Amino acid sequence: MIELRNVNKIYGKGDGAVHALKDVNITVHDGKFTAILGKSGSGKSTLMNIIGALDSPTSGEVFADGKCLTALSQNELAAYRNKTTGFVFQSFYLEPTFTVLENVAMPLIIAGMKRKEREERARAVLEKLGLGDKIKKRASELSGGQKQRVSIARALVHEPSLVLADEPTGNLDSKNGSEVMALLREIADSGKSVVLVTHNHADAACADEVIFLKDGVAAMRGPLLPGEDPYGG
Numbered sequence: 001m002i003e004l005r006n007v008n009k010i011y012g013k014g015d016g017a018v019h020a021l022k023d024v025n026i027t028v029h030d031g032k033f034t035a036i037l038g039k040s041g042s043g044k045s046t047l048m049n050i051i052g053a054l055d056s057p058t059s060g061e062v063f064a065d066g067k068c069l070t071a072l073s074q075n076e077l078a079a080y081r082n083k084t085t086g087f088v089f090q091s092f093y094l095e096p097t098f099t100v101l102e103n104v105a106m107p108l109i110i111a112g113m114k115r116k117e118r119e120e121r122a123r124a125v126l127e128k129l130g131l132g133d134k135i136k137k138r139a140s141e142l143s144g145g146q147k148q149r150v151s152i153a154r155a156l157v158h159e160p161s162l163v164l165a166d167e168p169t170g171n172l173d174s175k176n177g178s179e180v181m182a183l184l185r186e187i188a189d190s191g192k193s194v195v196l197v198t199h200n201h202a203d204a205a206c207a208d209e210v211i212f213l214k215d216g217v218a219a220m221r222g223p224l225l226p227g228e229d230p231y232g233g
């Protein structure tokens with residue numbers, strides 16, 4: 001469980017300062033699919049980066065299973081993040097000239113694993129996601145939907161307990177987008193916590209819980225109802 005208490009994030013100083021998160025109090029529950037929903041500039045990526053320990057708040061505290069992350073050093077925070085968290089981004093960030101297998105095995109280098117074991121683990125995850133026949137392809141040879149599924153495999157290969165995805169369907173057509181959403185749902189159903197950043201109501205409707213963000217102010221709520229307009233019409 002991840003808890004944010006009175007979290008503020010301010011970028012910059014003085015007249016140009018941007019108050020991106022304002023007294024945010026939210027909880028990400030274990031094994032749940034949580035969507036962060038809000039318009040562009042509302043603070044979604046900032047919030048996701050703080051939940052995933054990629055960034056620190058300006059004030060307030062973050063707890064992961066009762067441990068205070070805001071008290072950790074940068075090195076300790078990186079170690080925590082490498083162990084517990086997997087990230088998925090809109091633009092995939094695959095190494096285009098590397099094979100699919102090499103891309104997925106990459107986080108295990110940081111984990112200090114030997115090559116043979118890295119490749120076995122990467123292969124197993126790719127097979128599980130239905131990408132077993134793509135392992136020798138270069139990342140640049142894949143379709144957008146395939147690239148995103150490979151990047152999800154890479155986010156899962158070190159067996160994190162938390163998977164964070166920032167607009168993962170943003171560069172995909174609706175069919176591939178739906179497949180990626182179904183995959184994230186499956187990952188949550190397998191017991192991992194999934195946090196999805198989206199401005200898309202339909203994607204947020206796949207989630208168990210929704211953090212609704214407006215101008216840096218967050219409200220937690222249950223699942224969206226079909227056809228409901230969370231922005232209030």
Ligand SMILES: Nc1ncnc2c1ncn2[C@@H]1O[C@H](COP(=O)(O)OP(=O)(O)OP(=O)(O)O)[C@@H](O)[C@H]1O
Nearest residue numbers: 011012018020039040041042043044045046047199
């Ligand atoms: N590194 C930064 N330096 C300065 N301001 C920033 C930085 N990152 C974000 N901001 C500002 O903080 C606010 C929230 O940004 P954030 O990227 O979290 O929004 P978002 O909801 O993810 O938007 P989008 O849907 O466009 O990705 C915005 O006003 C943005 O301009």
Ligand SMILES: [Mg+2]
Nearest residue numbers: 044045046166
């Ligand atoms: Mg964003």
